[in-house]
Amino acid sequence: MDWRPATEDDHVAGVPARFVAAPGSTEEASELLRAAAAHDFAVVVRGGGTKLGWGPPPRRLDLIVDTHRLTGVVEHAAGDLITVLRAGTPLSTLDFGSQQLALDSPLPGATVGGSVAANISGPRRMLYGTARDLLIGITVVRPGGTVAHSGGKVVKNVAGYDLGKLFTGSYGTLGLITECAFRLHPVPPARAVVTRTVPASGLGALLAAVRDEQVVPSAVEVDRPPDGEVTVAVLVEGTAEGVRDRAARLEKVLGGQIGEPPSWWGAYPWQPGGTGLKLTAALSKVPDLVEAAAETGIRGSAGTGVLYAAVGSDQDAPRIVERLRAETVRAGGHTVVLTAPAEVRQAVDMWGPVPGLDLMRRVKDQFDPGHHFAPGRFVGGI
Amino acid sequence: MTSLEELAAGLRTALGSDRVVSDRVELRTYECDGLAHYKVTPGLVVLPRDAGECARTVAACVAAGVPFVARGSGTGLSGGALPHADGVLIVTAKMRDILEVAPADERAVVQPGVINLQVTRAATAHGYYYAPDPSSQQICSIGGNVAENSGGAHCLKYGFTTNHVLGAEIVTPDGDLVELGGRAPDTPGYDLLGAFVGSEGTLGIATRVTVRLTRLPESVRTLLAAFATTDAAGAATSAIIAAGVVPAAVEMMDALAIEAAEAAVACGYPPGAGAVLIVELDGPAAEVAAQFAQVTALCEANGATELRIAADDAERALFWKGRKSAFAAVGRISPDYIVQDGVIPRTALPEVLHRIGEVAGAHGVRVANVFHAGDGNLHPLVLFDAATDGEAERAEEVSGAIIDLCIEYGGSITGEHGVGTDKAKYMPRMFTDDDLETMQLLRCAFDPAGLANPGKIFPTPRLCGEVPRRHSASDAPAPAEIF
Ligand SMILES: Cc1cc2nc3c(=O)[nH]c(=O)nc-3n(C[C@H](O)[C@H](O)[C@H](O)COP(=O)(O)OP(=O)(O)OC[C@H]3O[C@@H](n4cnc5c(N)ncnc54)[C@H](O)[C@@H]3O)c2cc1C
Numbered sequence A: 001m002d003w004r005p006a007t008e009d010d011h012v013a014g015v016p017a018r019f020v021a022a023p024g025s026t027e028e029a030s031e032l033l034r035a036a037a038a039h040d041f042a043v044v045v046r047g048g049g050t051k052l053g054w055g056p057p058p059r060r061l062d063l064i065v066d067t068h069r070l071t072g073v074v075e076h077a078a079g080d081l082i083t084v085l086r087a088g089t090p091l092s093t094l095d096f097g098s099q100q101l102a103l104d105s106p107l108p109g110a111t112v113g114g115s116v117a118a119n120i121s122g123p124r125r126m127l128y129g130t131a132r133d134l135l136i137g138i139t140v141v142r143p144g145g146t147v148a149h150s151g152g153k154v155v156k157n158v159a160g161y162d163l164g165k166l167f168t169g170s171y172g173t174l175g176l177i178t179e180c181a182f183r184l185h186p187v188p189p190a191r192a193v194v195t196r197t198v199p200a201s202g203l204g205a206l207l208a209a210v211r212d213e214q215v216v217p218s219a220v221e222v223d224r225p226p227d228g229e230v231t232v233a234v235l236v237e238g239t240a241e242g243v244r245d246r247a248a249r250l251e252k253v254l255g256g257q258i259g260e261p262p263s264w265w266g267a268y269p270w271q272p273g274g275t276g277l278k279l280t281a282a283l284s285k286v287p288d289l290v291e292a293a294a295e296t297g298i299r300g301s302a303g304t305g306v307l308y309a310a311v312g313s314d315q316d317a318p319r320i321v322e323r324l325r326a327e328t329v330r331a332g333g334h335t336v337v338l339t340a341p342a343e344v345r346q347a348v349d350m351w352g353p354v355p356g357l358d359l360m361r362r363v364k365d366q367f368d369p370g371h372h373f374a375p376g377r378f379v380g381g382i
Numbered sequence B: 001m002t003s004l005e006e007l008a009a010g011l012r013t014a015l016g017s018d019r020v021v022s023d024r025v026e027l028r029t030y031e032c033d034g035l036a037h038y039k040v041t042p043g044l045v046v047l048p049r050d051a052g053e054c055a056r057t058v059a060a061c062v063a064a065g066v067p068f069v070a071r072g073s074g075t076g077l078s079g080g081a082l083p084h085a086d087g088v089l090i091v092t093a094k095m096r097d098i099l100e101v102a103p104a105d106e107r108a109v110v111q112p113g114v115i116n117l118q119v120t121r122a123a124t125a126h127g128y129y130y131a132p133d134p135s136s137q138q139i140c141s142i143g144g145n146v147a148e149n150s151g152g153a154h155c156l157k158y159g160f161t162t163n164h165v166l167g168a169e170i171v172t173p174d175g176d177l178v179e180l181g182g183r184a185p186d187t188p189g190y191d192l193l194g195a196f197v198g199s200e201g202t203l204g205i206a207t208r209v210t211v212r213l214t215r216l217p218e219s220v221r222t223l224l225a226a227f228a229t230t231d232a233a234g235a236a237t238s239a240i241i242a243a244g245v246v247p248a249a250v251e252m253m254d255a256l257a258i259e260a261a262e263a264a265v266a267c268g269y270p271p272g273a274g275a276v277l278i279v280e281l282d283g284p285a286a287e288v289a290a291q292f293a294q295v296t297a298l299c300e301a302n303g304a305t306e307l308r309i310a311a312d313d314a315e316r317a318l319f320w321k322g323r324k325s326a327f328a329a330v331g332r333i334s335p336d337y338i339v340q341d342g343v344i345p346r347t348a349l350p351e352v353l354h355r356i357g358e359v360a361g362a363h364g365v366r367v368a369n370v371f372h373a374g375d376g377n378l379h380p381l382v383l384f385d386a387a388t389d390g391e392a393e394r395a396e397e398v399s400g401a402i403i404d405l406c407i408e409y410g411g412s413i414t415g416e417h418g419v420g421t422d423k424a425k426y427m428p429r430m431f432t433d434d435d436l437e438t439m440q441l442l443r444c445a446f447d448p449a450g451l452a453n454p455g456k457i458f459p460t461p462r463l464c465g466e467v468p469r470r471h472s473a474s475d476a477p478a479p480a481e482i483f
């Protein structure tokens, strides 16, 4: 087992750790977490560490469990379109030839485990879904060291509870993910992006026209700079013949242009260290939300109702968050502050109101009775 | 009065007497689901009209310490809705309203008793449909689909119920109404909805479900290909997948299943075929046209003896008729049969089929094979005659051996019918004690008293009061020793 005392760089959102350990296998991780429990250590799991500072800081912290030694492809069964990956494997290192793990990672360096723990997604979630939809099996080590699996290596499987769903998006608060099995998709031979820029008031009609045209986009993205017009970009993927035809139809209904993905494609709109929001809405309310976000600008998946915004001014952040939160609630969605400078974190409720919190606390109490894993980082202070 | 009689009296007062069934003869009509050899007459049946009545019924069960079981249409094939003799069966048959169809949001909101196909019917006029399509879609309920995470022939491309349910209101096993998920994606917090889907009624009762509606495909093309052997049909399937095509469906039937379907519904499949494949592609017209040519060529290259392309919806329906009626059809060639449901990695198909043939032969039992070839979900139908001495036992052995094969090849003991009562005993073959204990942590969070559909899924229930073993620093190594 690799372990060392923590250095100055080993903190989580400003809270310093005492130790850093990097298990090299599920067995080592189990042993480590058994010892950590015995010593009453508070634990935070670190993947690529690219966005470890996102979310509220932990209430306390002793040990960072780093997954950089838990790497590699355990299995790639091409004929079955599945793969099994160790959790510390960076997504950017994966190469399945003519197949792909269809997860768009917005940040370079993100690991498999971190991506599942944060349920990441990008533009192509419209066609392929998010980490939760692609995950078919999971191995975790619970606080206290118990190793547990759920799901398996076949795409179709309903035996037992789907713990993979529970751990997806749990931000390391229920335990350590050590292995994930995913379904893969073929890499389509051709793709095209069609774009069009219009005033924000024209967005609704454009999105409806795209929806009516049965061309099955892989992504419908929008980008609106502060007080600017909206650019719509639609991605289609498939055979060369099919893509040519679908793109031509989109060009017509959008009155747009066929070309490359725009420079902002799949990137968060905020600068490192800035305040970043995630905004969700029912599909029919996306145009309203985009109009309402004139002050901050907004970007993301209009095809699914998952968008992002940057807040430029720290001072105005509480007011802006409150206003956009009211807007997304009206739209059937939520506003989450993903990342923010310390001053802003203190001034806003990062997660906002969450339904079902009582049940969530009960789940946390069952999996992590001592509240050792990332205490205070999750919804409702979990 | 027994506690059940008291409960019945209380619910009659609270909900009205038409909601409560306690007549023995009437109760007997609820004694089993689609797996008819497990039978238990429920102690009491309640038919709530809305979420509030459902919650009050559960609360009354909790107060009386009486177990409750949810039931939709009772088509389940694993004994999931098997009642308790001393418990309450809560039937959603009177909660059948489609509350909202919102094409602009690509959502529909329905009560749990709504029949699967009705959702599609309500959405079609708007150019949408509900993608998960179990073969039982004309009768099974959305609540049952949610509980079983049901699949269908088209889930190869479109995913399962879990990928199409965005929100649900549930009655927790405490009797509280709680919202999980919502109309927009990615509700913050734990994905309790994802955990609830497929939990077979053990984490509470869904009282309202928000589902995704999918845009109707512009074009659908369906191919029926006959092969001399299941090996050849399997090779064609592999070739299609290897070419990077994701068909909407790839279904296979072997000679015995074809014979049964022919006898039952006269679907007119190519005579003498050792296996047939139904391959369906859907999507934008230009895309389907390009890939359909590819699929046809691959079937020919892999020895298809006959290819038929559905000329219209009527012919497509005929292709599907043979497949969709296959379970009931074997009743024409055998007095009794077991419907098995297991999963193997798709590439192991030829090998596993041979081994199923060997096991069946050794036991002197016939097995008809119907399956979702695209994703390796097998539905072997084990044929027997209960009137012949020992045949039922031998069929049971063959059926169990098939499940063992699925596990041996790294698959699953169930792909869509669920664990229920029937397969709880197999769970320890697929999962470790720690796995099963960990799953039950979730159950303890939702249902510490163990009143929601007890006895299903898990062979050994966990007592939620048990305090997890505490580790003390004195019996564990110091950090420096273990690191
Ligand atoms: C609060 C928050 C919200 C986010 N929301 C989004 C979003 O909506 N969309 C998006 O695309 N990206 C989101 N991100 C960013 C996302 O974390 C990164 O894109 C990606 O997950 C980073 O991977 P990483 O390996 O660098 O993980 P890290 O930055 O190291 O960790 C990210 C989170 O995952 C946990 N974690 C990491 N590895 C494991 C493991 N093996 N087992 C258990 N837990 C683990 C960490 O404790 C931490 O909570 C969010 C991040 C945070 C903290």
Ligand SMILES: Cc1cc2nc3c(=O)[nH]c(=O)nc-3n(C[C@H](O)[C@H](O)[C@H](O)COP(=O)(O)OP(=O)(O)OC[C@H]3O[C@@H](n4cnc5c(N)ncnc54)[C@H](O)[C@@H]3O)c2cc1C
Pocket: B033, B034, B069, B070, B071, B072, B073, B074, B075, B076, B077, B079, B080, B081, B092, B112, B133, B134, B135, B136, B139, B140, B141, B142, B143, B144, B145, B146, B147, B148, B149, B150, B151, B152, B153, B200, B201, B202, B204, B205, B206, B207, B327, B328, B416, B417, B453
């Ligand atoms: C001919 C035939 C073909 C079939 N084909 C398929 C197929 O292709 N794919 C497939 O996946 N299945 C198939 N099935 C199995 C079955 O139809 C499905 O499992 C279906 O989802 C069950 O729905 P139901 O309403 O009949 O549920 P029931 O049988 O009444 O109940 C099933 C389970 O759901 C629970 N439940 C019911 N309602 C609720 C609720 N509101 N909240 C919580 N729990 C609830 C019950 O407690 C039980 O555990 C088939 C069955 C038959 C008879």
